[in-house]
Each structure stands twice: as C-alpha cells, then as structure tokens.
Amino acid sequence: MHRPRNLRFRVALAFAGFGAVVSTLLGMVMLLTTHDLGQRLIDDTLTAELDDFFARRSRNPASLPPKTVTLHGYVQGGPHDREEELPHYLRALTPGRHDLTVGTLTYRVAVATQQEVRYYLLYDTTLQNRREQNSLILFSASVLMIALVAALGGIWLVGIIIAPVTELASQVRNRQPDSWPLQLADRFPDDEVGELAHAFDLYLARLHSFMERERAFTADLSHELRTSLTVILSASEILLADENLSERQRNRLLRIERATQDMAEMGTTLLLMAREQHTLSIGENTCLAEVIDEAVEKHRFLLKSKPIQLIQNTDPELYLAADRGLVYIAVANLLRNAFAYTEQGEIAIEQNQTALIVRDSGCGMRAQQIETLFLRPFHASAHSKGSGIGLSLVKRICDHYHWTVHLTSQEQSGTTVRIQFNPGKGTASN
Numbered sequence: 001m002h003r004p005r006n007l008r009f010r011v012a013l014a015f016a017g018f019g020a021v022v023s024t025l026l027g028m029v030m031l032l033t034t035h036d037l038g039q040r041l042i043d044d045t046l047t048a049e050l051d052d053f054f055a056r057r058s059r060n061p062a063s064l065p066p067k068t069v070t071l072h073g074y075v076q077g078g079p080h081d082r083e084e085e086l087p088h089y090l091r092a093l094t095p096g097r098h099d100l101t102v103g104t105l106t107y108r109v110a111v112a113t114q115q116e117v118r119y120y121l122l123y124d125t126t127l128q129n130r131r132e133q134n135s136l137i138l139f140s141a142s143v144l145m146i147a148l149v150a151a152l153g154g155i156w157l158v159g160i161i162i163a164p165v166t167e168l169a170s171q172v173r174n175r176q177p178d179s180w181p182l183q184l185a186d187r188f189p190d191d192e193v194g195e196l197a198h199a200f201d202l203y204l205a206r207l208h209s210f211m212e213r214e215r216a217f218t219a220d221l222s223h224e225l226r227t228s229l230t231v232i233l234s235a236s237e238i239l240l241a242d243e244n245l246s247e248r249q250r251n252r253l254l255r256i257e258r259a260t261q262d263m264a265e266m267g268t269t270l271l272l273m274a275r276e277q278h279t280l281s282i283g284e285n286t287c288l289a290e291v292i293d294e295a296v297e298k299h300r301f302l303l304k305s306k307p308i309q310l311i312q313n314t315d316p317e318l319y320l321a322a323d324r325g326l327v328y329i330a331v332a333n334l335l336r337n338a339f340a341y342t343e344q345g346e347i348a349i350e351q352n353q354t355a356l357i358v359r360d361s362g363c364g365m366r367a368q369q370i371e372t373l374f375l376r377p378f379h380a381s382a383h384s385k386g387s388g389i390g391l392s393l394v395k396r397i398c399d400h401y402h403w404t405v406h407l408t409s410q411e412q413s414g415t416t417v418r419i420q421f422n423p424g425k426g427t428a429s430n
Helices: 007-059 126-173 192-240 247-274 288-302 324-340 367-371 389-400
Strands: 071-076 096-102 105-114 117-124 285-287 308-313 319-321 345-351 355-360 404-410 414-420
Touching: 007 071, 007 105, 007 117, 007 126, 105 126, 126 192, 192 247, 247 288, 247 324, 285 288, 288 308, 288 324, 288 345, 324 345, 324 355, 324 389, 324 414, 367 404, 389 404, 389 414
Parallel strands: 308 345
Antiparallel strands: 071 117, 096 105, 105 117, 285 319, 345 355, 355 414, 404 414
C-alpha cells in the first residue's frame, strides 16, 4: 500500500495549485487585454494614416504613400502609379484589415478602395510581437514563482496551524501510566484543539477505568482459580495415594489431575497474555522435540481405540528461545485438535530446524471457517465441541515470537497446520 501524503504536502499542493490557477487567469487576462489594446492602437494608427493620405491625395494626385520605419504604403490603379511596384503578396488582399507574415517580419495591413484606386498601408508589428512573446515568457516564469511561493507559504502556514494538534498527538502518544491524573485540556487554549484535548481526557479516563477494572478482575480471577485448582490437585493426590483404588478409578483420577494441571497452565498463560505485550519474556532455550513428546503422551488418551496411525518425526537438535510453558500450550493445542477430531486414518507430526507441521485426516473445515479461525471472538468448526480458543492462543504466541502459522484444510479431507520459525527470531542453536 502507498502511504498517504501528509497534511503539509497536501496543503502546500493546494496552495501551489490555487496560486498557479489565480496567477494564470490574471496573466491571461492581462496578456489578452494588452494584445487587444495594441491591436486597436495599430488599427487606429492605420486609419489615421489612410485618412491623411486620402486628404493629401485629393490635393495632389501625385502624392506618394508614407514610407517610414514602421509604415509602408502602396497605391494600385492610379494614373501616376506603376503596377510592378506593388509586391505580389499584397495583390490578393481584399479591402479590410489583415495580418501578414513575410519571412521573419509580420505586418498589420489596411486595404482601402477610393475612386477605383486601391490603397495598401502596412504597419510593421514584428517588434510588437516580440514584446508579447517576451511577456508570455515572463508570465510563465511568474506563474511558477507564484506557485513556489504559495507552496512555501502553505507549508509555513500549516506548520503554525497544526502545531497544537501535533503537540496533542505527542502528549497522547507518550502518555505514561503515572500521568493518568493529568488533564491534557489544561495545556491547550480554549479553542478547537482544546475541545479535542478535552475529548481525549474523557476517553482516556474511561480507558483508565476499564484497565483498572480489568487488572482487578484478572488479579481476583487468578487468586480464585489458583485456590480452587490447588484444592482439586490436593484432593487428587490424596485419592491417588489410596491403594484400594481400582485401575479404572485410578485412570479417571489421573485424567482429573491432568486436566487440572492443564487448566492451571492455561489460566496462567491467559492471564499473562491479557497483560501488555512486553510482559511476555523470551525465556530460556526450549527443546521443541521434548515438548512434542510430552504433549503427545498427555493427549494420547484422546486417541483411545481409534484406528489411527500416529507418525512422529522430530529433531532434538532444535532449541527455541521461548518460554517452555507457551511453547507447550501452542503444541498441545495443535495436537489436541488433531487427536480429538480425527476418527481414523493418520496423524503426522513433523518437526525440523525451520518448522513444525501437524497433519491429520480428520473432518476438516470449510474455507469460510478458516478465514476467521484465528480471530477473536473465537470460532469453532461445525464438528467442534470447543470454543476455538486454542488456535487463537497459538496465533498470539506465534505473533509474539515472530513465527508464522498457516492452516490449510478441506472438509472431510483433513487439516494441516504449519508453524514456521523465522531464523534469528525465537530460535536458538543447541
């Protein structure tokens, strides 16, 4: 995506465009007015010269037409005039006013007829045209200069206008937890920016109140959960110590103990991830193969007597620079889904130096479900009995360690989940 241009550029562009348009319109009006005025003056001069020549001609038929630096006159048809003296480029002109170009010279020509005698009077406009061309060049340069000055003025003006807004944005961006009681509106004048600062104060106060409630809730929840789970674990240990338990009873108690431990780990992770992102530390190096083995053994009971072939291929040389508890939760959620929703066929767990791949031949998912699978609120497949929270946790853990998680699935054909470990981010050598 292209980054949108900032406000300074847009205002400068608007000022430059406005200045260029206004100066162009004014310049065009001035040029057209000057050209029209010059044309009228030339025509008036030609008319006056023709009237003067007619008057002299009436007194003296042999009077010669004017010949000066700018005026040239010719007569055709008079008894004292010779036909060959008339230039060929004038012979086709009809009575009236004409613009004529001869080589590099330009003329304004007045043609008149009196008593069967045709008179031609030429006014040299070459110098006038050159002045107009120079004026056009000067006008173009002026338009560019005005546009540049307008752009610079726009940048300067918008800098003054948005300075309070920039300061307000900086105050909000650098807001520290210990500065919640401070009011932003007290630092700005009572104008539009002050009103915006007041709105930010109200919003930040509501946000602070929400965070305080969330912090108190998580603290209370953590305490209550730990207390209850400790009671369950203690009771399970006492019951498991009874030698009179049958094998069936012992297995059920082991499942209760295992589920309670998983719940404690999940609760710890949820509370940890509910806090700010920086509270999730990188942790010590974790052997991924050992975590996979542990997760497989803890969830093997989900396979029961299903006709499933479990293929496990891991690399014990890969160590992840990540918290072991978080890695276990990510792996356990992937295996739990594969074990629970595959009724027959094959489950393959492949792990190498760059990726972890869990592939199953289970019920699969539709394309619409895959698009929202990693989003919150949590989504579950049509065959799922859970809430879908597991894959959302996997995605958040992967995002924290800069890993990439990708899921492909086809209904009734199985699902493949791939976690790609980025070299140098969240990986470590043995």
